[in-house]
Amino acid sequence: MALPTSVVSPPTGSGIVPSGALGAQLASLTRRAFIPSVYVQVYQSHPLLSLFMGNSKAARGGVGQITIPVQGSSFVNFSWGGFAGDFPMPTDAAAIQNAQFNLKLGMVPIGFFGMEALIQSSEVVIPKLRAVMSDAGVVMKQAYAQALYTNNFANPQVWDSLAQAFDDGTNVPSYGGITRSPGAASQPPGSITQGNFFGGQLITGTGAQMTTRVGAAQLLTRVQTGAGGEAPDFAVMNPAQWAQLMTDFMSLEMFTTRPRSIYDTNDMVNAGFRAIRVLDTPIFPDPFCPMGSCYIINSRYTGLYMSEYAPMTFSGFESQIPIGQISDIGVLISASDLVCAKPSSGAQVSGITGAAWPSVPGTTPSTL
Secondary structure: OOOOOOOOOOOOOEOOEOOHHHHHHHHHHOOOOOOOOOOOOOOOOOHHHHHHHHOOEEEOOOOOOEEEEEEOOOOOOOOOOOOOOOOOOOOOOOOEEEEEEOOEEEEEEEEEEHHHHHHOOOOOOOOHHHHHHHHHHHHHHHHHHHHOOOOOOOOOOOOOOHHHHOOOOOOOOEEOOEEOOOOHHHOOOOOOOOOOOOOOEEEOOOEOHHHOHHHHHHHHHHHHHHOOOOOOOEEEEOHHHHHHHHHHHHOOOOOOOOOOOOOOOOOOOOOOOOOEEEOOEEEEEOOOOOOOOEEEEOOOOEEEEEEOOOOOEEOOOEEOHHHOOOEEEEEEEEEEEEEEOOHHHOEEEOOEOOOOOOOOOOOOOOOO
């Protein structure tokens, strides 16, 4: 494997290029025919992150840059009445408190060495700085796509993830500064001190349920019921387990031919699906979603907030001559956080078994 500082010799002795002295002579006298593009071999697509970024909301300054007043109990009480029309006197109830989130700072330092500028001043195929700047944005998005799904409760410098938003208090004891009570779902709703009104729906040990159309419908109905009757917008799964769900649909796929119909030579029959809907809820794959997990989301309450002043902002280059080096350094900066205003609106489904293949490149393999 050639290191960045090593000399990579041109290929000789293959195809129309001779080997030996003749090949070396041609290599010395002939320019290489470059394709003026860099083909990136790493990184993965991130559909869920793209969805959140495309619909992100602006956040500004303040302490608790994202502060959401949430109601966790009733202000008033209902009572039945008789002929006298008497009723209990109302009391002043404390029903609202703030869920508070701070923006999280993501950074990618970028160096630009002075001698690189001289070397690439004229004889350049791909400007390295352009490639590095493009890579910086991709690296930041890859880090964000990973942070979406990991439990970052122990590291408050990282995004508040979907795993934190939809936990019921078992693994994430507080969210947005509001304490959760694990196992409190059986208590009467609407009590800040006793209930778990700011807890999500953590559904564990589901096995193969989410990889069948009937099981997926049952889980979506369960999440809708736990959200007070509001249906989720979409669900996201690991591609290998999404493909397993798709096979359950394909087993019932039918191709209908009308009598006396004529097929042209350009007509084709397509099998399979690029999108799956269950109970009119789209389910799509995301390579970053961990194997064995599925997240069911209502986008009305869950979204990405990005700083109005530093959504993905480049600081500009600053000279490093004062510290004894002919170079410049800049930083790509982004201040943002993922926030859910109603954790019960969605769910984290875990313990999913069965997959179309054992693992996805770039994700942690699980035992299936």
